Amino acid sequence: MVSKRAQDYPPIRRAMVQAHPETGQDVLFVNEQFTRAIADWPEATSQQRLATLFRQARQSKYHVRFRWQKHSVAIWDNRATQHYAVTDYGDTPRRLHRVTVQGDRAQ
Structure with missing residues (x-):
């Protein structure tokens, strides 16, 4: 299964510094x-540089x-933020919908 996923999604190269498509900021x-x-x-x-960057982000x-509260809605811009979901809600059900805006492509 893992090897199939690796074939379906091979590693890609992307620029580490990109211009945000709306603000123009790096x-x-x-x-x-x-x-x-x-x-x-x-x-x-x-690996050393990435470890430093990841440590900074943490x-x-x-x-x-x-x-989260009842009827909460959260929206963030994945082009300029990092998302880390914390599963601290126990057995409380949540309904999640992911929406991706088409048009912006990573450079």
């Missing part, structure tokens, strides 16, 4: 779940913690 396009290496960098250097001063 955004860092790395994610601890998906980013494995910095292309064209020595492996050790790449600092609580950069976090927003959304407190």
Whole structure:
């Protein structure tokens, strides 16, 4: 199953620094779940730099913690944020819908 998924979704190269399509500001396009290496960098250097970036992103001063309540709606811009779902809601049911806006393509 894993090898089939790897064939269906082979690794891709993307620019680490991209311009946000609406603001024009530079955004860092790395994610601890998906980013494995910095292309064209020595492996050790790449891993060290990514570890530094991931450690920075995990600092609580950069976090927003959304407190779910009945009828809550949360929307964020994945082009300039990182999402990490915390499963702290026990057995309480939640209904989630993911919406992706078509048109913006990673560079």
